[in-house]
Amino acid sequence: MTAHASRSGEPVDANGSGQGNPPFVLPIYQSAGWVFRSLDEVDAVYEGRDPGTIYGGSGVPNHAALEACIRSLHGTQTAIVTAAGMSAFAAVLWHLTHSGARIVAAANLYGNTLRLLGDLTKFGVRIDTIDAGDLDQVKDALRTPAQLLIVETISNPRLRVADLRALASLAHERGALIVVDNTLASPYHCRPAEHGCDIIIESITKFLGGHHDLVSGCVTGSREIVEPLRLPATRAGLISAAFDSWLATRSVTTLSVRLSRSSATALTIAQWLERQPKVAAVHYPGLPADATYPVARRTLREGFGSVVSLEVAPDRAAVDRLLAALRHIKLVLSFGGVATTLAHPATSSHRSLAPEQRAALGIHDGFLRLSVGLEDEALIMADLDRGLAAI
Numbered sequence: 001m002t003a004h005a006s007r008s009g010e011p012v013d014a015n016g017s018g019q020g021n022p023p024f025v026l027p028i029y030q031s032a033g034w035v036f037r038s039l040d041e042v043d044a045v046y047e048g049r050d051p052g053t054i055y056g057g058s059g060v061p062n063h064a065a066l067e068a069c070i071r072s073l074h075g076t077q078t079a080i081v082t083a084a085g086m087s088a089f090a091a092v093l094w095h096l097t098h099s100g101a102r103i104v105a106a107a108n109l110y111g112n113t114l115r116l117l118g119d120l121t122k123f124g125v126r127i128d129t130i131d132a133g134d135l136d137q138v139k140d141a142l143r144t145p146a147q148l149l150i151v152e153t154i155s156n157p158r159l160r161v162a163d164l165r166a167l168a169s170l171a172h173e174r175g176a177l178i179v180v181d182n183t184l185a186s187p188y189h190c191r192p193a194e195h196g197c198d199i200i201i202e203s204i205t206k207f208l209g210g211h212h213d214l215v216s217g218c219v220t221g222s223r224e225i226v227e228p229l230r231l232p233a234t235r236a237g238l239i240s241a242a243f244d245s246w247l248a249t250r251s252v253t254t255l256s257v258r259l260s261r262s263s264a265t266a267l268t269i270a271q272w273l274e275r276q277p278k279v280a281a282v283h284y285p286g287l288p289a290d291a292t293y294p295v296a297r298r299t300l301r302e303g304f305g306s307v308v309s310l311e312v313a314p315d316r317a318a319v320d321r322l323l324a325a326l327r328h329i330k331l332v333l334s335f336g337g338v339a340t341t342l343a344h345p346a347t348s349s350h351r352s353l354a355p356e357q358r359a360a361l362g363i364h365d366g367f368l369r370l371s372v373g374l375e376d377e378a379l380i381m382a383d384l385d386r387g388l389a390a391i
């Protein structure tokens with residue numbers, strides 16, 4: 001109970017706790033400080049004998065509620081909710097690397113993740129990049145001792161699916177932990193722990209959040225490996241805001257309903273795009289012609305995700321005309337929400353790369369990433385048709 005003086009000088013209960021019947025939905029615990037009624041209670045909460053709360057920045061009931069959802073969705077023992085997907089990576093790297101450590105990372109990781117790894121080199125951490133789709137290359141890279149192997153379940157934006165089971169066993173044979181960024185798949189399409197992976201990261205900002213309105217992330221996995229990250233992550237202020245955790249807890253209840261619909265629509269759109277003369281290439285793991293279709297079939301479940309990448313002629317002015325002709329789909333530099341959106345990686349996620357580095361990744365001015373939402377598929381196709389006609 002929070003008490004402060006009323007105008008008449010009498011203490012008042014500012015939060016109304018303990019009154020009336022409980023709400024159906026967990027309220028937002030928007031409080032930095034928490035009241036302790038005795039020093040024994042302080043000891044009990046710190047020592048975990050009492051499930052109380054210490055401080056807003058160390059996790060409030062809204063985080064605990066979201067963490068329970070993440071554990072259940074991933075079938076894992078522990079989850080830590082962080083301020084963003086990148087904070088989840090920061091927590092893992094902060095705790096599990098040290099001067100002289102070596103990390104083997106997929107060369108096609110999300111650009112910010114690669115840049116965050118690059119930041120570690122100033123502390124004497126060595127980063128070696130590999131093609132995660134080439135298991136011989138991964139095996140060779142792991143011959144030199146490494147602490148971590150880092151991959152994405154579905155890479156952004158080329159949408160290559162990693163063979164998580166094979167990669168996990170290669171990492172474990174060589175004594176490394178495997179860290180998987182599962183953002184594009186979400187636990188609806190893939191639960192990396194079931195494939196033997198140790199540390200799973202999600203940008204909750206995307207499909208788990210799903211409504212274009214929050215930024216959050218999480219790390220999940222076994223109690224033994226992931227729980228020790230909690231204190232360093234808390235110390236470093238990496239824990240998410242109570243309101244974003246509340247929003248995300250609301251969102252995950254509809255994850256399967258949203259993604260069953262959007263992934264089915266994404267497959268239809270990908271098949272339709274394959275037939276469009278102005279589309280030079282379509283990248284979608286659910287297309288039999290796609291490079292990682294066989295891996296996707298054994299790694300993903302319930303479909304192949306809600307993101308489709310496409311290539312048109314590498315002509316920036318023509319792409320601008322395509323974007324201007326769209327009536328419904330907006331250019332938004334994120335993905336995973338209820339509305340269909342388009343992104344242009346060459347000017348956003350990959351803009352800091354040299355043109356030849358972008359070319360090596362196959363990202364040019366005509367490369368577009370479509371995040372499929374919940375609209376009727378006919379509406380999305382009609383809009384894309386208008387855009388393609390304007391090229």
Ligand SMILES: Cc1ncc(COP(=O)(O)O)c(C=O)c1O
Pocket residue numbers: 084085086087110152156181183184203204205206215216217334
């Ligand atoms: C694959 C992937 N991982 C991580 C992130 C970072 O997530 P956040 O923006 O929540 O920090 C992103 C963001 O786009 C992403 O695409």
